Amino acid sequence: MNRRIAIIAALFGLTGVILGAFGAHGLKKLVDVSAVSSFETGVRYQLLHALFLLFLSNTSLMLPHQKRIVLWLVMVGVLLFSGSIYLLATNELIGLDLRKIALLTPVGGMMLIMAWTLLLVYLPSRK
Numbered sequence: 001m002n003r004r005i006a007i008i009a010a011l012f013g014l015t016g017v018i019l020g021a022f023g024a025h026g027l028k029k030l031v032d033v034s035a036v037s038s039f040e041t042g043v044r045y046q047l048l049h050a051l052f053l054l055f056l057s058n059t060s061l062m063l064p065h066q067k068r069i070v071l072w073l074v075m076v077g078v079l080l081f082s083g084s085i086y087l088l089a090t091n092e093l094i095g096l097d098l099r100k101i102a103l104l105t106p107v108g109g110m111m112l113i114m115a116w117t118l119l120l121v122y123l124p125s126r127k
Contacts, residue, residue: 081105
């Protein structure tokens with residue numbers, strides 16, 4: 001379980017750095033400033049949650065089933081939150097009307113909040 005969490009953290013970190021570089025260098029030439037800012041928000045949350053998962057993979061203060069729940073919340077939360085922001089920020093480049101997926105952003109955000117809340121609940125429960 002810990003190895004799997006660390007691998008997912010590394011994948012989130014790797015893709016976050018790649019997307020951050022794209023946002024900082026390539027995207028600025030293609031979309032407006034507000035879209036770049038939104039894209040950077042998605043990258044920031046993805047990278048922060050990669051670090052969160054690294055912590056999760058290395059803590060012995062939680063049981064494996066607790067880690068699994070938090071892992072799933074973070075994975076799906078990042079994919080919905082950051083993923084929808086990436087798509088919305090590049091909407092004019094893609095040429096599709098993706099505004100309807102904006103509803104996924106707060107759902108992903110709530111999942112991330114739930115993951116942090118469960119971390120807060122689970123950490124003191126393990127003796």
